[in-house]
Amino acid sequence: MGKKKKIVLILLIVGLIVFAYFAYNYLTFIRDYATSDAVFIRSDKITNVSFKRVAGKIIKMYKKEGDFVKKGEVIAEIDPIDYQLKYDQVAKKIESLKSKREQLNIQMLKVKGELDLKKNIAEKKINYLDDEIKSLKYSIAELNQNIKQLKRDYNRFKSLYEAKAVSKRKFEDIETNLLALQKKKKSLLSKLEGLKKQKSVAEDELKIVYVEYKNIDELKKSIESLDSEIAATKNQLQDLKNLIDYCKLRAPFDGKIGKKFVEVGSVIKSGFPIYSIVDTRSLYVEVLLEETKLKGVKAGCEAEFSVDSYPDIKFKGEVEEVYPASAATYALVPRDISAGEFTKVAQRIPVRVAIKEGDLSILKVGMGGEIKIKRVN
Known part of the structure; x- marks a missing residue:
């Protein structure tokens, strides 16, 4: 075998070994x-x-x-100018509503104070007249007993006077006392009637006071209506405040x-x-x-x-x-x-x-x- 053939054979073997090495590594890698x-x-x-x-x-x-x-x-x-202007308008509206509510509240307290005073006066007057009427009725009842007794005395002394058993003066004293008591009774009855009329007037005045108390209920309803409107307007104001804040765009997270x-x-x-x-x-x-x-x-x-x-x-x-x-x-x-x-x-x-x-x-x-x-x- 020539020298060149040996070199070619060696190179071929080395190439096969290198190829096998890389082929093995590649197959191992993809595995x-x-x-x-x-x-x-x-x-x-x-x-x-x-x-x-x-x-x-x-x-x-x-x-x-x-x-x-x-x-x-x-x-x-x-x-934010448009939202700020609306905010200022709503804020002024709230102040106006609060002022109106305060005025109604003052009016309600004033009316209530006046009616409470009238009610108190009327009730005291009625109680006073009740006591006076009760006392007068007691006096009239007592007077009726005295008149009844004097009438019996009058009839008895009249018979005695006619029989010449008592003096004329004694008989006339009895008659005078009877007439005086009857006159006093008439005066007391007249006074009783006057007290009853006064009581009736006082009771009518008290009824009027109770009717006028309904005005307070109307004022209360007006105040409650204003409270509701103020609360709703405050919510509107808060929403506008939120809108003004929304005019600033903020990052939702770090990034x-x-x-x-x-x-x-x-x-x-x-x-x-x-x-x-x-x-x-x-x-x-x-x-x-x-x-x-x-x-x-x-x-x-x-x-x-x-x-x-x-x-x-x-x-x-x-x-x-x-x-x-x-x-x-x-x-x-x-x-x-x-x-x-x-x-x-x-x-x-x-x-x-x-x-x-x-x-x-x-x-x-x-x-x-x-x-x-x-x-x-």
Whole structure:
């Protein structure tokens, strides 16, 4: 065998060994790892933020694309002048209603005080007249007994006088006393009638007082109506206060401005997107893995990936979930295979990978990359 043939044979053997080595390593790699270049950086929180319930002209924009924001931080403002004017008008209305209520309350207290005084006077007068009438009736009853007795004496002395058994003077004294008592009784009866009339007048006055108390009820109803109107207007005022506060757009969570949709001076409607905010703390990797590579890929599998922008920087991850349906299942225009005519292609199953290690600050939502996932038996 010539020298050249020996060299060729040696090179051939070395080549076969190298090929076998690399072939073995490749087969071992595809046995142990599932790979894909359909890799995308995603976020659980990507939100378009807008002004709630308010519309108008934007007067301030505090952030630009790429800026970080803190939860609650004011990131834009619209002109609140229209809402402020309405707020001032409603505030003045509340003050006017309160003033009116105060006047009605003063009027009610005044009327009640006057009626209470009249009621008290009328009741005292009626009680006084009741006592006077009772006393007078007692006096009349006592007088009736005396008159009755004197009448018996008068008849007895009259018979005696006619029989010349008593003197004329004695008989006349009895007659004079009887006439005096009868006259006194007539006077007391007249006085009793006058007291009864006074009592009737006092009772009528008391009835009028009770009727006038209904005016207080009407004033109370007016005050209650004002209280309800004041409460409703206060709710309206609080709502306007909220609207004024809504004129300041605040970040709903910590994150980064992904996109700015408008500029200062724009006139926008309620709900129109102003910024898109990305929560950079909730980044994850979405892998669209061919169904032929799913064997051994489960939750908990270790993963290593890089993004196309920084191919030399490696990130560590871990499979969180293998989704139960292919990406094509949710396509807006699914493939029509009812006729049985279609080209068979490997479906891609979405796999969610949590990022465990790496510099998250360089990752942007939507970035593509490559990944390898270590299979488990």
